[in-house]
Amino acid sequence: MSDAVVLLSGGLDSTVCLGLARQEGFTPWTLSFDYGQRHSAELASALAVAEALGVPPARRRVVPLHGLFSGSALTGDEPVPLDRSWDQMGQDIPSTYVPARNLVFLSLATAIAEPLGIGDLFIGVNALDYSGYPDCRPEFIAAFIQAARLGTRHGIQVHTPLAHRTKAEIAALGHRLGLPLELTMSCYLGQRPACGRCDACLLRRHGFEEAGLVDPLPYRV
Amino acid sequence: MSDAVVLLSGGLDSTVCLGLARQEGFTPWTLSFDYGQRHSAELASALAVAEALGVPPARRRVVPLHGLFSGSALTGDEPVPLDRSWDQMGQDIPSTYVPARNLVFLSLATAIAEPLGIGDLFIGVNALDYSGYPDCRPEFIAAFIQAARLGTRHGIQVHTPLAHRTKAEIAALGHRLGLPLELTMSCYLGQRPACGRCDACLLRRHGFEEAGLVDPLPYRV
Secondary structure, three states, rough: OEEEEEEOOOOOHHHHHHHHHHHOOHHHEEEEEEOOOOOOOHHHHHHHHHHHOOOHHHHHHEEEEOOOOOHHHHHOOOOOEEEOHHHHHHHHOOOOOOOOOOHHHHHHHHHHHHHOOOEEEEOOOOOOOOOHHHHHOOHHHHHHHHHHHHOOOOOOEOOOOOOOOHHHHHHHHHHHOOOOHOOOOOOOOOOEEEEOHHHHHHHHHHHHHHHOOOOOEEOOO | OOOOEOOOOHHHHHHHHHHHHHOOHHHHHHEEEOOOOOOOOHHHHHHHHHHOOOOHHHHHHEOOOOOOOOHHHHHOOOOOOOOHHHHHHHEEEEEEEOOOOOHHHHHHHHHHHHHOOEEEEEEOOOOOOOOOOOOHHHHHHHHHHHHHHHHHOOOOOOOOOOOOHHHHHHHHHHHHOOOOOOOOOOOOOOOOOOOEHHHHHHHHHHHHHOOOOOOOEOOOO
C-alpha cells in the first residue's frame, strides 16, 4: 500500500476523488489551498471531509497562497455569474476560470510529494460536464505529467479518476462509496445553504437529480 | 514594447537574464521567491539589482513560499557540499537540487503573468555548465511551455537566453551589458564575503577567470 497526495478542495468532485484513492488502496495525504478564493468556506469542508475519512492531521496540509491568483470571479475580481443556462456554460472559458490554478496546484503538490517519496497525485478534474476550464482537460494533465517527469528527480503520476465521468456518475459514486457528501461545499459563493444559482450549484443539483439521488445539502432557491 | 516577467533570484545568471530581457526591448517585471532558502540573503541582492536596473516597486514582486520546499541542502535538510571537483559536480543530481523548484516558479509566474496580459517569461536556466538539475534542461522548459499552453487561456512563452552559454560567457555578457554584478549573490551559504567553496561559488569564480574578468565579489578563501 503506497501513499498518494490528493488535492482536496472540499467540493463534491475532490471528495469522491479522495474516496476513490482510498478504495484503490492508497494511503491519502490531503492538500488544500487557501488562495483567497471567494468561497474559502470550502476549506472548512475540506477539513471536515478529511477528518471524516480518517486522514490524520499529520497527513493534511493547507498551503497559503494569498494574493497570488487574480483575474477571476472566484478571486473577487468580477461577479460570479448566476442563473446561466447549459448553453451559456458550454461556451468558452467562464469568468470563474482562475489563471493557471491547476498548473500551480499540481506543481506545488509535486514539490511536496517528491521529498516524501510519494509518486502519485490524485486530482478530481472533470472534462465532461464542464469543459470550459482548460486546466481540467486530459491533454493538460498529460502535458503536466511530462513536464514533471523532465523537471524532477522521479516524475509523478497524476490520477484523474473522474476525468470522463458525468456529474451524475460522480454523485452516484460518492453515494455508493458512503462518502459524507453532506460535509462538502460546491457553491462558488461559499454559501450554506448553497446559493443554488452559480454554475457549481446548478451542475451539482442537476447531477444528483439525474442520478436519482437526494443532494444532502440545503439550497436557498 | 511589451512586458515580461523575469525570475530574479539575485544571482549572476538571473541578473544577466534581466539585462538581456531589457536589451531585447521588454519592460521587465521581476519575480523572486522567499522559499526558506538557506541563502535568503540573495533576496536582498535581487532587490538591489532590480532597483539598480530601474525596475519600479510596482513591478517587483516577492512571493512567500515558506515551508513548502524540503529535501534539499538549500532548504537546510542536508549540509551544502563544499570543495567538490568538476568531476563530482558532473555526476548525477546534487543535494542542492530543490524538488520541483522551477516547475513551481514557472507555474506561479504564469499565474501572475496571465491576468496582467503578459505572455513572456524569462528564466536564467543554464544547461551547459551545470547539467545536474533536471529542471534546468531545455527539454523541461519545452514541456512546461506545452503544459502552460494547454492549461491556461493564452499560454506563455518562456525565454531562456542563457540555456546554452557557459558561465564564462554569462560573466562576459554581464560585464558587456554594464550590469551591477557587484550587487549579485551566488553563494549557496548566503555569505558575503562569499564562501568560495560551494558549487555556486566555484562555478562563478571559474567562469570569471575563464572570461579573463575580475569577479567584483569578495571571497573568504
